[in-house]
Amino acid sequence: MRAPLSLSSPGSSSYVCAACRTALTPTTTLLSTRQTTNRNHSLTYSTASVQSRSRAINVAIIGSGPAGFYSAYRLLKRLPDARITMFEHLPVPYGLARYGVAPDHPEVKRCTETLETVARESPDNFHFVGNCPIGEGSDALPLTAITPHFDALLFAYGASKDKPLNIPGEDLEGVVSARAFVGWYNGLPEYADLDVDLTAGDTAIVIGQGNVALDVTRTLLAPLEELRKTDINEETVEALSRSKVRDVKVIGRRGPLQAPYTIKELRELMQLANVGFAPPPEGWDNLIQAPRKKLPRQLKRIAELLEKGSKSPLQTSEKAWQLGFLRSPATFLSEAGAKLEAVGFEKTEYELPLPELLTGDPQSDLNALRAAKVQSTGQKGLVYTNLAFRSVGYQSEPLAGMEELGVPFDNARGIIPNDRWGRVMSPSLGIGGAASALTAGHVPGMYCAGWVKRGPTGVIASTLDDAFLTADVMAGDWEQHATFLGSGVGRNGDADVESAGYEGVREEIRKRGIRSVSWAEWEKIDAEERRRGKERGKEREKIRRVGEMLRILDS
Secondary structure: OOOOOOOOOOOOOOOOOHHHHHHHOOOOOOOOOOOOEEOOOOEEOOOOOOOOOOOOOEEEEEOOOHHHHHHHHHHHHHOOOOEEEEEOOOOOOOOHHHHOOOOOOHHHHHHHHHHHHHHHHOOOOEEEEEOOOEOOOOOOEOHHHOHHHOOEEEEOOOOOEEOOOOOOOOOOEOEEEHHHHHHHHOOOHHHOOOOOOOOOOOEEEEEOOOHHHHHHHHHHHOOHHHHOOOOOOHHHHHHHHOOOOOEEEEEOOOOOOOOOOOHHHHHHHHOOOOEEEEOOOOOHHHHHOOOHHHOOHHHHHHHHHHHHOOOOOHHHOOEEEEEEOOEEEEEEEOOOOOEOOEEEEEEEEEOOOHHHHOOOOHHHHHHHHHOOOEEEEEEEEEEEOOEEEEOOOEEOOOOOOOHHHOOOOEOOOOEOOEOOOOEEEOOOOOOOOOOOOOOOOEEEEEEEOOHHHHOOOOOHHHHHHHHHHHHHHHHHHHHOOOOOHHHHOOHHHOOOOOOOOHHHHHHHHHHOOOOOEOHHHHHHHHHHHHHHHHHOOOOOOOOOOHHHHHHHHHO
8 A cells, every 4th residue: 555645845845630620611711812801810801802923922831840731731722832842950740749749649649641631732832851950050051041932931840948947956967858858758869868867766746737747747657558559669668667756746836727737638647547646735625715616617627627536546556646736946956966856845825815816707717717826935845856857838949040031039938029910020110121011010921830929838729720820811911912032023033933942942952961851751761660660569660860760761
């Protein structure tokens, strides 16, 4: 019989996935050039009759994750003759859908079939350029080498870094980025050699309570026989088989009604075999405060699930996890200054009692409870551990060369400033050339979608909607003769002659000696991964290193 977990008290220690099909309902009529309002996004174009462009638009998309491939899909639905070139710094496509989605969520990964549809149905209109970093350096393609060949450039490269906590001891051995850990167990080449010691102790702490935090927790605790059925790498399974972690504490600075997890992720953890759930030491009444009957439906379901607990009794379970609330991380501690030994937290409390936020209006109550603020009490506590994961969000970074093109970047928010429709805002009027009345105040021909547009929030379904909006706006701008790169003219300054597009940039890539990867070559890598997976009785075994991918192509 296991002893209950405890958190130390203050003062002590052709395809678009089925789930997203509804977003496809308004297709070719959305944002048409005549008498059309986008009823989904409240954006209206001029009702004046406009003569269609006499040539196809040439678009460069940077990033092949969900924001990139949904944008490509939608743009080709709106402008079937569009020419799209998609750049990806890895030899393989799909970004977060391949390397960020949990291995035991194969249904979510099916969204990648959207890009397969684009490549299959539009082989003459779509080019994938993998293994081609964008930016500075001898192995990279500068942005300035791309823009002369295209009418528009769409930034859809996501969030490549994780947010630090910026507290003392964050560089201690045993403090691990959740993004790096997720990349490691998903086969991301960047983290193929990540050294995570899962044998140092039986307790791990996850700081943050979003879905990524719960993915990390589930991977640490899930039965190995279930993980082996997924596309998780054999090297990772072997490392997890040696893990001594039996208890995981998932700790956040706010309360159970404010935490950013979803009920689906909570339920999956509650249903893990032989994994018990320990309630927080304060008790649910003290944390939730409001009468359950008065909670909005969404929060009432979360409260009921938390209070019900796990299917496996805590006392007889082999492993366990616990949610800790109203605790803000303050420091990582080590007596010798090398390896993590404990995490220090400061206790927080609600600024206002939660019942005082209730008005009786479900939507207002939902918004108020989700946004309830907390403040420090000054009380401190410790949780002893040799392994802690920080999981407080991702963040985007600017690409080298953006400033030269007049594309701004908001470092504080981690986004490209835009007008919420996806048009990049000009840092000052006149940058990037004279704009038409339709795009006044914007950088002509520059667009963004996904996390680099709105910040690292939401799930793949919300990225779909966001990417579709940007694609619709770009298509509408093209149809309305807005100003684009090079004033929207093609080769030799002729508006009726198509831009060079892929053919032009291919020569730039060749001159720089970049070994780019085509879609057909990606399919060879894909086939090899599937072959290896079949040998192990699963869908695929991912190749973890870029060099090995290229050897397969060049052998």
